[in-house]
Amino acid sequence: MRRYLIVANQTLAADELSKAVADRLAAGPAEFWVLVPATQMTDLASPAILPGMGGVPVPVPASVEESEKLARSRLEAALERLRSAGVTVDGEVGDPDPFQAIEHTLATRQFDEIVVSTLPARLSRWLHQDLPSRVERKFHVPVTHVGAAHVPSG
16 A cells, blocks of 8 residues: 655645545555645735735734644645545644654655645745755655645635
8 A cells, every 4th residue: 555645735625636646546555644734824825915916915913823723624624525535544734844844744654655735836935945856855755746726715
């Protein structure tokens, strides 16, 4: 059985990520672990406040607890959606820094592949930080980047 780590936050409900999961399931028996970094709410993209998309950027005051609560809510919704589709899956909320979150998860779990799901390239902080390449170089696990075509709502 192949084991996959999915790292996502705002793109957990993206069609592109669903397709990536379906492709891996079609390849044979698989189980998934979903890691949702508790991204600071001030770092999240929202279609309503993105420059160039009709909105004006405004600071969103938020505590660490609020960021973790949002990440937990997204994780629970993703787990429910995947399980209802027959996927063997579990997961956790991780460190706000996605690299640190991955490092902590890999300290206790092993995977055949890491799937990093991001916002579109023009908006993705994770891509601007070169997260997929950095993770692959450091941990020697194949990393696949799945980019969302747009900012998912919610």
